Amino acid sequence: MILTVTPNPALDLTWRVDRLTVGATHRADAGAARAGGKGLNVARVAHAQGASTLALTTAGGRTGIAFSAEIAASGVPHRVVPVAAATRQSVAIVDEELGDTTIINERGVNPTDPEWAALFGEVVDALPSARVLVISGSLPPGAPESFVPLLIGTARDAGVPTIVDTSGAALVRAADAGASVLKPNAAELVEATGIADPVDGARSLIARGAELVLLSLGADGMLAVTASDVLHARLDAPLAGNPTGAGDAGVAACAVLYADGVRDPETVLRRATAWSAAAVLMPLAGEISDDWRTLGGRLVVAPHTSTLREDSP
Numbered sequence: 001m002i003l004t005v006t007p008n009p010a011l012d013l014t015w016r017v018d019r020l021t022v023g024a025t026h027r028a029d030a031g032a033a034r035a036g037g038k039g040l041n042v043a044r045v046a047h048a049q050g051a052s053t054l055a056l057t058t059a060g061g062r063t064g065i066a067f068s069a070e071i072a073a074s075g076v077p078h079r080v081v082p083v084a085a086a087t088r089q090s091v092a093i094v095d096e097e098l099g100d101t102t103i104i105n106e107r108g109v110n111p112t113d114p115e116w117a118a119l120f121g122e123v124v125d126a127l128p129s130a131r132v133l134v135i136s137g138s139l140p141p142g143a144p145e146s147f148v149p150l151l152i153g154t155a156r157d158a159g160v161p162t163i164v165d166t167s168g169a170a171l172v173r174a175a176d177a178g179a180s181v182l183k184p185n186a187a188e189l190v191e192a193t194g195i196a197d198p199v200d201g202a203r204s205l206i207a208r209g210a211e212l213v214l215l216s217l218g219a220d221g222m223l224a225v226t227a228s229d230v231l232h233a234r235l236d237a238p239l240a241g242n243p244t245g246a247g248d249a250g251v252a253a254c255a256v257l258y259a260d261g262v263r264d265p266e267t268v269l270r271r272a273t274a275w276s277a278a279a280v281l282m283p284l285a286g287e288i289s290d291d292w293r294t295l296g297g298r299l300v301v302a303p304h305t306s307t308l309r310e311d312s313p
Contacts, residue, residue, distance in 0.1 A: 006039030035071035038137035041248035044286035061086025085109035108140035149177035245285025
């Protein structure tokens with residue numbers, strides 16, 4: 001089973017407009033609302049691909065009611081810890097003409113200590129059935145610094161590998177705690193490490209204790225960085241579409257393989273890059289196109305060089 005933890009979930013709202021103009025009034029058809037947050041997107045993708053999953057998260061307030069109803073209707077196995085604060089919202093505005101997506105994320109509200117303890121208790125209860133633990137998404141302001149390392153250490157004691165997709169200081173703490181896989185994007189890596197070169201930044205996390213860093217590079221694909229090797233995977237040509245959730249799909253691919261006992265970095269990199277690309281073709285996060293195998297056949301995989309394509313968006 002793939003066990004995902006989303007410590008800062010969101011009710012995701014998506015609207016599509018003909019052309020987004022700053023300062024203007026726009027008309028749009030009814031938007032889509034769904035339970036979101038990176039860990040839930042990971043669980044959705046993995047579940048849709050036939051993997052056994054359990055998504056753990058929180059919900060509260062009026063937005064939490066809509067959030068809980070939507071995740072229940074999705075069919076994704078889950079447990080929701082009630083919290084007092086309202087679940088945050090994330091707004092995505094898709095520009096149909098340009099194919100760009102503008103995202104506004106509320107920061108979220110920090111749960112109380114008993115609420116954090118309840119979420120941790122759900123993880124402890126579920127770990128005996130888990131093959132991999134995924135900790136994914138941001139942490140709300142004021143969240144306990146010990147939470148992510150505690151989850152990683154608890155999973156390690158249970159013999160369960162961990163995949164962490166977060167940002168800021170929490171990413172460094174996850175490396176220090178010995179996460180099996182870290183999955184930042186380039187901006188998150190620089191923010192967390194202060195190192196401009198992506199390979200050097202990733203290797204600094206390896207030196208701290210992570211085993212593998214999967215580094216998202218947008219249209220330039222993905223790097224897989226270990227202590228000894230750096231591989232670069234990208235499509236033969238860029239894709240147009242909605243990149244929201246592409247990184248989550250890559251995490252889902254990694255989680256499915258790790259749950260099956262696959263640890264080979266190149267195999268993980270190929271699947272993660274293909275699923276990330278397949279997510280770009282879908283209108284909402286948490287979904288991938290059935291064409292992911294075809295996309296996988298279009299991948300160019302080679303040892304990393306410092307020159308990336310100049311056609312990245």
